[in-house]
Amino acid sequence: MSPAPSRAPKHPPSGQALAGFLLSGFELALLGAILPAWHSPHDPPQFTAIGNYFLSLAIGIVIAALVSRWIMVRRGLTFLLVFACALSCVALAFLATVSPPASEWWRALGLLALGAGAGLLNMALFQAISVHYQADAAGTMSRGGIWYGLGCLSATLLVAGTFYAYSVPAILGLMAVAPAIFGCIYARSSYTAAPAIAHPTLRQALEDFRSPGAVLFALLLFFQFGNEWSIAGWLPLFLIRRVGLSPSAALMLLALYWFFLLAGRLVAVAILPRLRHGVLLFGSGLGAMFGCLLLFLTNNGFGAATGVFFIGAGYASIYPLVAEAIGRRFPYYHPGFFNGIFSFALVGGLIAPATLGYAASSLGVGVVIGIPLIGTITVIALLLLIWLESKITGR
Numbered sequence: 001m002s003p004a005p006s007r008a009p010k011h012p013p014s015g016q017a018l019a020g021f022l023l024s025g026f027e028l029a030l031l032g033a034i035l036p037a038w039h040s041p042h043d044p045p046q047f048t049a050i051g052n053y054f055l056s057l058a059i060g061i062v063i064a065a066l067v068s069r070w071i072m073v074r075r076g077l078t079f080l081l082v083f084a085c086a087l088s089c090v091a092l093a094f095l096a097t098v099s100p101p102a103s104e105w106w107r108a109l110g111l112l113a114l115g116a117g118a119g120l121l122n123m124a125l126f127q128a129i130s131v132h133y134q135a136d137a138a139g140t141m142s143r144g145g146i147w148y149g150l151g152c153l154s155a156t157l158l159v160a161g162t163f164y165a166y167s168v169p170a171i172l173g174l175m176a177v178a179p180a181i182f183g184c185i186y187a188r189s190s191y192t193a194a195p196a197i198a199h200p201t202l203r204q205a206l207e208d209f210r211s212p213g214a215v216l217f218a219l220l221l222f223f224q225f226g227n228e229w230s231i232a233g234w235l236p237l238f239l240i241r242r243v244g245l246s247p248s249a250a251l252m253l254l255a256l257y258w259f260f261l262l263a264g265r266l267v268a269v270a271i272l273p274r275l276r277h278g279v280l281l282f283g284s285g286l287g288a289m290f291g292c293l294l295l296f297l298t299n300n301g302f303g304a305a306t307g308v309f310f311i312g313a314g315y316a317s318i319y320p321l322v323a324e325a326i327g328r329r330f331p332y333y334h335p336g337f338f339n340g341i342f343s344f345a346l347v348g349g350l351i352a353p354a355t356l357g358y359a360a361s362s363l364g365v366g367v368v369i370g371i372p373l374i375g376t377i378t379v380i381a382l383l384l385l386i387w388l389e390s391k392i393t394g395r
Helices: 014-028 030-038 047-075 077-097 104-128 130-135 137-162 168-175 177-187 202-208 212-243 247-274 277-297 301-316 318-329 341-363 367-393
Strands: none
Touching: 014 030, 014 077, 014 104, 014 137, 014 177, 030 047, 030 104, 030 137, 030 168, 030 212, 030 247, 047 077, 047 104, 047 341, 077 104, 077 168, 077 177, 104 130, 137 168, 137 247, 168 177, 212 247, 212 301, 212 318, 212 341, 212 367, 247 277, 247 301, 247 318, 277 301, 277 318, 277 367, 301 318, 341 367
16 A cells, blocks of 8 residues: 655745735834824824834834744744734724824824734744745745835825825724734635744854944944834824925825835836946935935925935835845845844834934924934945945955
8 A cells, every 4th residue: 555645845825925015014004194193283293102102113013023933833823814913903993992182102002012913914924935035035025025015005095095084083993904804814724834944043143243244234224224114104294294285195295105115116126137236226325315305405295295206216226135135145134034133223223213203302393304314324325335345355
């Protein structure tokens, strides 16, 4: 009697897993889109409270990164995906009940839960696509980035389109439907965790701090990640209070920011084979710097839209190219996971929008574009230092 044929390990369907990044972007872009509804232009600025919102969201994401492996080992990857969606759904429903005039601390609590749900979802999705990432890192991350950008764009357009038609609780209740739908999809699927990815030991992580290249790349990630999310979180409030746009017009410009960021990454993928990566990086940095400067100085909608175009298009190719370069220099690096020295850059970038809130309470709303302008100039300087370091070391 011949032995039964052995079954090949079952890998999760890549399409469903990659589509989950749409939900991730939908959840993480929500705060920047909903802030104009929580804080009317006629109300006194509450920048410290907004900083607390972003800090709560960041803490939730970090907590999720610390507990996701524990949950997955005990309950499996499918449970982690469904639980992340359920937690996000509950968080959005809770936020719908604590809109102003309820205490800001209730909203901070809801955002902590939303950050935890989004963080758990991200960790689960990166685990679900690990097999495909190892086979085709660039292609997998490009497709995931497209879904993520579509999620950010969808959340912003949903809030912009319903801003005057529905109340804030109704908008948030409508948004809670999205994670519920994804939770049902994942509950009907079967996902098996990929073999564990090797993470750097504490000793290796500490050794990275002695490597000039690792420090420069980590700083570059820190500033670029912080720049992108600072603009995404604060752009509508800046346009409303500094430029004088209506909330719906400000939200449409935020949607354009996400659109230009997404379109720019698609264009970058198409032209990369024909253009040197270093040229594209420096050109993108200069374009983003010009956009930040224009946005900081403008006093009208046309100037704001032009600045948003240059910022979105400029930022589009920086992170993907930097992540690719880090992956070549440091093989243990994996986007979405905490990887030695790069963990500090990730956490620092997450709290950047929160620090802008605390700075704006003392220096005014203009600082929320002024600091990303300085951050973009710093990114260009770091790119020059990395180029110089590579010439000296021959890497």
